[in-house]
Amino acid sequence: MFRKILIANRGEIACRVIETCRRLGVATVAVHSDIDRAARHVAMADEAVSLGGASPAESYLRGDAIIEAAIKTGAQAIHPGYGFLSENPDFVDAVEAAGLVFIGPSADAIRAMGLKDAAKSLMEKAGVPVVPGYHGAAQDNLAAEADKIGYPVLIKAVAGGGGKGMRRVERAQDFAQELEAAQTEAQKAFGNADVLVEKYVSTPRHIEVQVFGDGNDAVHLFERDCSLQRRHQKVIEEAPAPGMTDEMRAAMGEAAVRAAKAVGYAGAGTVEFIVDASDGLRADRFYFMEMNTRLQVEHPVTEEITGVDLVEWQLRVASGEALPLLQDQLSITGHAFEARIYAEDVAAGFLPAIGTLGHLRFADGARIDTGVRPGDEISPHYDPMIAKLTVHGPDRAAALAQLTRALQATEIGGTVTNIGFLAALSQHEGFSVGEVDTGLIARDLDTLVETPAPCTRTQALAGIAALGLDGDAPEFAGFSLWGAEGQSVDLQFGEAEVTASITTLGPGQFRVEVGGETHQITRTQNAWTIGDDTIAARVWCDGRQGAVFWGNTYAFTVPDPLDRHSDAASDGLTRAPMPGLVRVVDVTAGQQVAKGDRLLVLEAMKMEHALRADADGIVADVMVEGGAQVVAGAPLVRIEAKDG
Incomplete structure (x- = not known):
């Protein structure tokens, strides 16, 4: 086993690798960009080396600087995590040329599987079915x-x-x-x-097989179903795949092992298959798509059902050991789900979001893989993942119920997230009974992204939090000994504005009038009693933003009366929804546009986002050029409505 390794990554995967290394007694070296200097993975590692810069190109993609850091700190090997340099064969060659070990497959294996066309030709020769x-x-x-x-x-x-x-x-x-x-x-x-x-497979399911090789032999650790996708991005993964038969599992597993052996694979890898589920799961209806020559984001579900620590296996095999277990020693126990929690604005088309995590509390009993802590920033420079939430149960129904409960109990304040969307998806009728395919989310997207409206009881709790009356100190906040004291506060839930009038009747006792309703509310420790009902709600407010966590997350803001402006002043103005780089500007002043026409493309958080016209009109002004870096809220294009 290695004495010390360097982890060439950041965020939750760097933290995940460090946790296994700690258990095995392996010292770790973290690398970081300037803006990640105080990140969780840096704090967890035994040593840390700065790569400088902010963007990936200035930091985590600097292979030469990473290798230099490994040599300088005495690390024997480099674990690439996933993303960044994990599937770069030139980096593997450079690592080995420096006398270090790359904890992953060979450069030849990565090259063989790196181009989809060449990989499919290779798979055909190996007897693996292809589309x-x-x-x-x-x-x-x-x-x-x-x-x-x-x-x-x-x-x-x-x-x-x-x-x-x-x-x-x-x-x-x-x-x-x-x-x-x-x-x-x-x-x-x-x-x-x-x-x-x-x-194109008309009723597709995305089922992948976890493989592991030592360069001589290979095994599979069964399958994961990754069919719940949006725009080809995985959302919720599970293992094993619902509806999988023993015959098909054996056929897919054997095909995946053939694929791994065809390139002399060493380390963790995933063979991804597209399955034609138009006639159920059949052993003659799956086709090779690609092989990911690295650990996958969704590897925790495989670990949960097999009891295997895949990172430990990576370390053992890379240090020269044989496969820890043979195929007949591996088995499936129970069922597991993983949900990817992102900072993203679901209502605005799943746009990546930024913000400070002013409040962060995960559900008890769930496995949480995260690279952030309360108070951390979600940066525009990297993937906006906050955490991976994984649950395990004795069967699929039990695990799915745990997933819903854990999502509903997760509390994140300071940025918008996709938790409500994930919770709705976990309760989707078709998904609940295992009727999944890659088109499910798109078909029912409108229902899944509906934002629940806060009831007046929720609004009342928000008002109490906004005025700072929910805390224990001072005990008599908002209450005067000579009588009840009244206050009011304006609240905004999305586009809706309400005013809550709150009278403090005593320590932790309130009368709240909001939305034409009056509620008597009492707070005792972490419980709220509203009327005759005691509810398990929690509230958070920091300055002008807050949230009520009660089954769903009801985020609110406290409008600044000095910052209000006329809607007419910004009518027709398209603004940057987040910081980013303007890649392409498609329109010029004087050009006629129709609702839905693309105005420009903004690149942010490793993705391109098309900004489109909200209505028919004429472009009155273009305030940005291609190549410009813009801040959130920056004016980009102004459109005037057509006369008449």
């Missing part, structure tokens, strides 16, 4: 290849991942436009515009 399609190098006659395959087809970047460079095409007349868009996005994201074309 019908064109995976050749020639890129000049793709439309004809699509015609041969038959529509609908899927265009995919050969060097792709995360849904970038991917387009579904339903009709031949749309192919050229979608191809150009996919190639442009692939070039920007991966520096490679080449794509492949394959048959």
